[in-house]
Every structure is written in C-alpha cells, then in structure tokens.
Amino acid sequence: MMSYQDKDARPSASHDKDTGLSSRIALRGLLIALALVLSWVESRIPVFFAVPGMKLGLTNLVVLIALYRLSAPDALLINIVRILLAGLTFGNMFSVVYSLAGGMLSFLVMLVLKRSGRFHMVTVSITGGVFHNVGQIIVAILVLGSGYVTWYLPVLWISGIAAGAVIGLISAQIVRRLPDSFGR
C-alpha cells in the first residue's frame, strides 16, 4: 500500500505527460467557455446601425489568441464548437449557418495571412473581420435566393474593418502580456 502511495506522489515521467494532456484539455475547454460567454455578451448588445450582421466579433479575441499562442487546429476547434454551442443554447440553426460561413471564411483568410508571416496581428484581424461579413453575405444570397443583400456589402465591409481593428488591437495586447508558459 505504502509503495502505491509513494508511486502516485512521485512525479514520474508518465505522470507529467498525463497532467500535460489534462491541462491542455482544460485550457481548450476554458477558451471554448470564454468564447461562448463572449458570444452571449455579443448577442445582448443591441444593434447600433440596424444593419444585420454588423457586430464587434468579441469571440474573435479568443480565436486570434488561440491561433497565435496555441495552434491553427485548436483555434478552428474552439471556433466551431463555440458556434455550435451558441446556436444550441441561445441561437438557432439559422444563426449557426451564418456564423459558420462567416467564421470559416474569416478563419481561412486569417490563417493564410498569419502563415505567410508577413502581416501584423492587427492586419490579420482586420482582414478576418471583413471576410467574416463577406461570408455571411454570400450565405444570405444563397438562403434568400436574391442578390439584394449585396447592398449591405459597403457598410458591412467598413464595419468589418473597424471591428477587426478593435479586436486586433486588444488581442495583440493580450498576446503580448500572456506568460510564455501559456498553452505549453
């Protein structure tokens, strides 16, 4: 019995590996929860300009941080799980389709820009914001079967730049201040 306890208490190599996995899972769970809460906060913010789809994109904070400090698959996973959970809890299938289209196109563009290694995080975020709205408009055209939603493109293009800039600046500050051990 004694030897058992001793064995458990001793931080063996395999034990280290296990806690590593546990903390990795915990961190991703935490980030998904944070993204979900930010989604909810965002859904509580009234729309300022009466244009559907115009929003700040608070959850992109989490996606950007995951993309820069964890990995692309982690960021993608957090984004998809967050969208599905938000749709199931306080949205609907309809909002899931729009969020997925915006989220995936924006993620793809941000990933390409980031991988190129030539652009600042704020630039990556701004371009992601623009393409999030472009993705939503594309789905709206398909769902509604008409091209009239493209009239919203100019406003949503500019609001995407503005929202992306705010989120990018905040994300850059957060990433700079996170300890090196974050995500390791």
Place this chain on the structure above:
Amino acid sequence: MGKRDIMLLAALFAVGAMLFVFFRFNRAEGARAVVRVSGEEYGSYDLTMDQTVEIHGRDGGTNLLQIQDGKASVTEASCPDLLCVHQGKVSRQGESIICLPNEVVVEITGAMEEVPYDVISG
C-alpha cells in the same frame, strides 16, 4: 506594422470606398416594392399608392409592409430582433428591407419590372 500591412489595409479601405461609391451613385428613385419570401416572388406593390400589406413569411412569421408617400417600410413584425422595422424607409432602386428570420425581402425596383399591366383602357 510594416509596409505590407499598410499596403493591405490601404487596399481594403480602397475596396470599401469603391463599394460605397458604386452602391451610392447607382440608385434612382424606385417605383415598386417587390416582396420575396424564401426567394420566391410574393407580391409587387406600387409606391405611389399608400397601402399596408401583411406579408406571411417563413414558418408563419409576419411582417407588416407600409407604403406611404412613395416610401416603403416595415412597421410591425413577428421576428424577435425587429431589424426589418429598424431598417426604416426605403424608396430608391436597389434599396431593400430584409427580415432574415422570416426570409422576407422587400426590394425597390424601377417601373418596368414585372408589372402585369400598366393601364386598362376602354
């Protein structure tokens, strides 16, 4: 922020500005409000005639279309967000009011589109 960032951001702004210019100066006064539900034409209403139309959208949702003084607006709706109501009045060609939950699109068109007849004489 490097030179490439500035260039990409400038390009994004330029495209945004071009979209604005393109969409703003391409609008003439409209003549009819065409309503579509889930992509299918639902009705077409003359902007010169003041009227109120109840639109039955997807899943039993309703939107109340009001036409007054040559402008169309949605004054009441069953959707939760009421974005269509907040979109206000539209009167220029290509302008639209969109209710995503009910899949209702109100679009302003010119005079010549899909009018069954102009005048009945005799």
